[in-house]
Amino acid sequence: MTVTPSTDTRRAGRILYGAGVVLLCAWVLGPIYLLVVNTLSSPETVNTFPKPLIPEFDTGSLRFFLEFAGMLSALKNSVLVAGLTMILSILIGAPAGYALSRFDFRGKQAFRMLILLTRAFPLPLLALPLAVMFIRTGLDDTILGLALVHTTLAVPFSVLITYSLFSGIPLELEEAAWTLGCTRVSAFVRVVLPLILPGITASAIFAFVISWNEVFAAAVLTIENRTLTAFLLQNLDTSPLHLKFAGGFILVVPALIFIFAVRKYLFAMWGIANR
Amino acid sequence: MNARLLPYILILPVTLFLCLFFLYPFVLVAAQAFTTGDGFSLENFREVVGYWKFPISLKNTLLLAAAVVPVQLALALLMATMVNRMRRGRDLVLYIWTIPLGISDLAAGMIWLAIFEQSGFLNTILGAVGAIDRPVNFLSYQHMGVVFLAIALAEIWRATAIMLVILVAGIGLIPKEYYEAAEVFGAGPWQRFRRITLPLLRPSLQTALVLRVILAFEVFAVVAALGGTLFPVLMSETYAYQFDLLDSGAAAAMALIILAISIASTLVILRVLRVPKGASI
Numbered sequence: 252m253t254v255t256p257s258t259d260t261r262r263a264g265r266i267l268y269g270a271g272v273v274l275l276c277a278w279v280l281g282p283i284y285l286l287v288v289n290t291l292s293s294p295e296t297v298n299t300f301p302k303p304l305i306p307e308f309d310t311g312s313l314r315f316f317l318e319f320a321g322m323l324s325a326l327k328n329s330v331l332v333a334g335l336t337m338i339l340s341i342l343i344g345a346p347a348g349y350a351l352s353r354f355d356f357r358g359k360q361a362f363r364m365l366i367l368l369t370r371a372f373p374l375p376l377l378a379l380p381l382a383v384m385f386i387r388t389g390l391d392d393t394i395l396g397l398a399l400v401h402t403t404l405a406v407p408f409s410v411l412i413t414y415s416l417f418s419g420i421p422l423e424l425e426e427a428a429w430t431l432g433c434t435r436v437s438a439f440v441r442v443v444l445p446l447i448l449p450g451i452t453a454s455a456i457f458a459f460v461i462s463w464n465e466v467f468a469a470a471v472l473t474i475e476n477r478t479l480t481a482f483l484l485q486n487l488d489t490s491p492l493h494l495k496f497a498g499g500f501i502l503v504v505p506a507l508i509f510i511f512a513v514r515k516y517l518f519a520m521w522g523i524a525n526r
Numbered sequence: 527m528n529a530r531l532l533p534y535i536l537i538l539p540v541t542l543f544l545c546l547f548f549l550y551p552f553v554l555v556a557a558q559a560f561t562t563g564d565g566f567s568l569e570n571f572r573e574v575v576g577y578w579k580f581p582i583s584l585k586n587t588l589l590l591a592a593a594v595v596p597v598q599l600a601l602a603l604l605m606a607t608m609v610n611r612m613r614r615g616r617d618l619v620l621y622i623w624t625i626p627l628g629i630s631d632l633a634a635g636m637i638w639l640a641i642f643e644q645s646g647f648l649n650t651i652l653g654a655v656g657a658i659d660r661p662v663n664f665l666s667y668q669h670m671g672v673v674f675l676a677i678a679l680a681e682i683w684r685a686t687a688i689m690l691v692i693l694v695a696g697i698g699l700i701p702k703e704y705y706e707a708a709e710v711f712g713a714g715p716w717q718r719f720r721r722i723t724l725p726l727l728r729p730s731l732q733t734a735l736v737l738r739v740i741l742a743f744e745v746f747a748v749v750a751a752l753g754g755t756l757f758p759v760l761m762s763e764t765y766a767y768q769f770d771l772l773d774s775g776a777a778a779a780m781a782l783i784i785l786a787i788s789i790a791s792t793l794v795i796l797r798v799l800r801v802p803k804g805a806s807i
Contacts, residue, residue: 272608276622282683283625285647286637300661301650343539350536362537369548370737373744373788376781379768380554381547403547406540435532464630466747467761471768480632480747487750492643495751499636506628514621518695 283503290500294493316497319490325482326501328394329463332478335398336462337455340405341413345451348413353422369407377403378468385472392474400468405458412457412516416450417443453516456509463505559778570779574767583758590674590759591742594681598738599731601682602689607719610697620694627687634684635751639665642676642752665752673753680748685741689734696730697723732799739795740788760784 289297291306294315316322347366351359378400382391390396420443428438469481477485483498490498510517562569574580605623609616626634641647642664649661664672700723708718724731746761755762760780767777 268608271604272612272619275605275608276619278683279622279625282637282641285640289640298645300645301653302645302647304647304650343543346536347540350533354533356530356533359533362541365541365544369544370740372548372552373740373781373784374548375744376764376784377548377551377555379764379774379777379781380551380558382768383558383774384551384554399547403544406543410540460628464628464633466630466632467744467765470765480630483632483636484747484750488754492639492645495636496640499633499640502630502633503637506630506633507625510625510628511621514617514624517624517627517691518620518698 286496286499286503289493289496292493294491297493297496298491312493312497313500316494316501319494321477321482322479322498325477325479328473328476329479331394332398332401332469333459333462335394336401336405337459339398339402340409340458341451341455343402344406344409344454345413347410348415349417351410351414352417366407366410369403374404375465375467375471378471382471391472392476394476397469397472397478398462400472401462401465402458404465404468405461408461409454409458412454413447413451416447416454416516419450420446450516453513456513460506460509464502555778555781558775559782562775570775571783573773574763574776574779574783579758579763583760583763586757587743587745587759587761590678590681590745591739593674593678594685595735595738595742597678597682598686598689599735601686602693602734605686605690606693606697607723609694623690624687626684627691629684630747631684631745632747632751634680635748638676638680638683638748639751642672665754665756667756670756673757676752677745677749677757680752681742681745684748685738688741689738692730692734692737693727696727699730700726728799732796735795735799736792739791743784743788743791760787 288302288304288306290312291308291310292303293307293309293311295311296303296307296309297312347362350356351363381396381400385391385393385396390399424442424446425438428442429435433441464480466480466484469478470484473481479498479502483490483495483502487495559570560566560568609620609623612619629637639646644661644663644665646664648664649658652658653661662669665676666673704722704726705718708722713721744761745759746765749757749759749762761784764777764780764784767773767780
């Protein structure tokens with residue numbers, strides 16, 4: 252490219268740029284659209300060739316999915332595990348995030364290393380030894396047991412995210428509340444919490460998605476009480492196509508909503524977590 | 527409450543939790559991998575490495591990572607720089623591009639299955655343009671190249687977003703003045719990208735690559751959905767040891783091997799992209 256581009260090359264560049272953006276959007280949305288077409292078609296259409304490229308708005312596949320034995324309870328398990336993971340990872344993670352942002356203490360570096368270390372590990376693999384441990388403690392095949400493992404996946408993120416969120420709120424605000432007669436706790440509840448709540452919600456949603464999407468640990472740790480991902484994985488060989496596509500669709504829907512809900516925080520989170 | 531103790535009280539829950547559910551199981555899995563019946567032995571490792579499927583699954587995992595990660599890196603860099611100079615519609619475009627971040631690998635597998643299966647959209651389109659007469663069963667052992675391509679595309683589609691998010695956040699941290707100064711001195715877009723963006727983005731590139739490479743070695747559900755048993759990878763073999771062969775010692779050994787590969791590649795990435803002391807923003 253020349254140092255002072257003429258108007259022609261500049262316009263060509265702009266068109267190329269616009270086309271690139273549109274193309275990349277299509278690359279992301281196209282496959283999802285095709286999944287939607289399949290989900291909203293009757294089971295017969297899904298299994299025929301050639302296939303229509305527009306949905307016929309038939310609920311046959313979705314009905315089949317919901318009536319499939321064990322599917323509803325798997326869906327319920329997924330929601331429960333993810334909900335529990337969300338609560339646990341915020342309850343355990345947020346205090347640590349606050350400590351990291353507000354205090355300098357001995358061992359802070361070691362603690363940060365521990366948190367970062369978890370990200371450098373293929374965590375779902377830890378489900379293997381935990382399976383044995385859970386059988387001994389009666390946690391095997393329970394919602395709580397799986398939620399604990401998923402919390403291990405989610406809690407490093409919730410520490411780092413809440414750390415960056417708390418860092419964004421000036422300490423002076425808290426100090427002002429102290430001088431006006433608030434205790435540390437009441438200052439936190441009245442001043443910091445209202446400011447931080449939307450961010451905390453975003454990080455909770457992130458934890459929910461991590462758990463909702465997790466496949467390996469869920470498949471290893473549950474037998475009777477399968478989550479949706481584990482159930483679909485277990486039945487991959489035997490289930491008909493329309494069941495797979497409807498299942499995929501049900502997995503994708505919350506993702507679309509959640510990413511929309513947390514989109515404002517996505518980048519702020521990572522900006523600080525990186526350093 | 528004592529202000530000196532407070533931070534320790536606040537980090538206590540997460541530390542205890544990680545000790546119990548991260549460090550302790552890690553010790554357990556190591557112990558399990560190195561023991562068979564009577565004390566310490568390397569028997570588990572000998573067994574899994576000697577199995578005929580091991581070299582194939584190792585090769586498949588590494589090949590997939592080698593094919594997918596560079597494309598994702600290039601794509602994420604391209605998308606991040608495109609978004610950076612966008613004035614209108616930035617939020618919408620970013621939302622669309624980060625959608626796959628929330629999509630599970632299993633769902634991504636299903637999505638690409640809809641395209642590649644025998645009655646799928648690829649066959650429909652190829653049929654419509656007259657390239658084929660009958661639908662082709664692409665995801666079969668006669669078409670291993672297509673199986674690989676389908677898995678690689680699904681991985682690229684699904685997991686580029688995580689790198690994108692990290693890189694966009696990283697580019698946001700680079701002071702705009704650097705670009706303005708470079709422009710004043712006559713640097714073109716390509717030069718600005720190479721001389722300013724790339725070097726200053728190093729910490730983010732590091733994080734993005736480490737995270738992505740580790741996830742690439744953990745690839746499992748996408749492969750299960752698209753390739754089934756046609757395309758064995760390390761993680762699916764681990765799953766098979768645990769469930770089909772009920773050999774948790776061998777599964778533990780596999781887990782440690784995946785772990786070792788992950789750690790080794792993390793160290794390599796950290797070394798290659800190391801940030802010189804005092805050179806960060």
